[in-house]
Amino acid sequence: MSDAAVILLSGGMDSGVLLAWAGQRYGGIHALSFDYGSKHAAKELAMAEALAKAYHARFVKIELPFMDALFSSSLLKSGDAVPDGSYTEVSMVSTVVPFRNGIMLSIAVGYAENLKIDTVLIAAHAGDHPVYPDCRRGFMDAMDQAAMLGTYAGVRVKAPFIDLSKEDIATLGRSLDFDFARTWSCYKGGQIHCGVCATCIERKAALKFDQGLDPTRYRE
């Protein structure tokens, strides 16, 4: 069995810190990034590829064209506008991409099984809003069971940040000298972070923008 790990690398700050964290713990990292037709795919995937290179991880981009074609979400190119403002059930439910983590984790499990790697890592954390059911601990535990029982390698799905807040992840990243300017959060798909969508607001809070500790450039 390999001592490598497969991680889901979105190009956002949570999975970026996971990459830095995992690089110190596993004998090789395969970073899987998915192009599922989101509005911010181009920025996010470019960040993910550069991050993987910086951390000497193997970068694997996987295209999932069916998602934008079949699924409805404001996060997708085929969807309506992403709403402004903080996360609330009402405003942000439109950004849900149905079972996105389930689909990406399953593909990562197959990828790991194919290479006899027994660990898949995802950066889901306690701050992931209840608006996303496939970010919760119960879901992660069930996916872990499905992976273990559905593979020869007994692949395990691990969410090592599941008890951390986004601010905890920022603190952990700083302790690992992680450069947050190399990550992308904004859902809007512009050239720089908008600063007003829910994920930008969360990023600002976690990185302590108000205290001048956030290296991100925001439009607003």
Add this chain to the structure above:
Amino acid sequence: MSDAAVILLSGGMDSGVLLAWAGQRYGGIHALSFDYGSKHAAKELAMAEALAKAYHARFVKIELPFMDALFSSSLLKSGDAVPDGSYTEVSMVSTVVPFRNGIMLSIAVGYAENLKIDTVLIAAHAGDHPVYPDCRRGFMDAMDQAAMLGTYAGVRVKAPFIDLSKEDIATLGRSLDFDFARTWSCYKGGQIHCGVCATCIERKAALKFDQGLDPTRYRE
């Protein structure tokens, strides 16, 4: 919530009977078929599409080009030859496509969630050989949990044939006037069933070829 169901329709005899069975139980069927680069995709998918039409199901073909590009299996176009002979761990392990059912079920769960459908059906059965770990009951139960916990709709993954043998499915199909000549089993990708690969041998046994009850044309 819709009273429809999503089924995984491969174009094989098991999922074909599932389509006939489900058509009597749900208020609308969405039949999902996956092109993941298998050698027998063209034959199988054509059968699936025709079957869906015959049973007034909505046919949805989903392309997964990453599988043939990244995964190793003799079932795939990029792989070695499919071995002849009956299923044994040694000969048939080459046909495993890593976590294929996990990946297809996850996509079906996302598809169902998107349409507020709460049921996903798969034709896994007791005769599915131990060579395929993602056909077993424990795996199905874990995927069911993951789907229920990871969706708003509380999507359930059901394997109604999990206690049936392939011969039982043949018997059930006959009771539903199902035409087995409209399904495809052979892994080899020829124009007619080869008759000598493991899945052809299983098909012959289930449909009682020796007793003249199998409507399939075989090359050998």
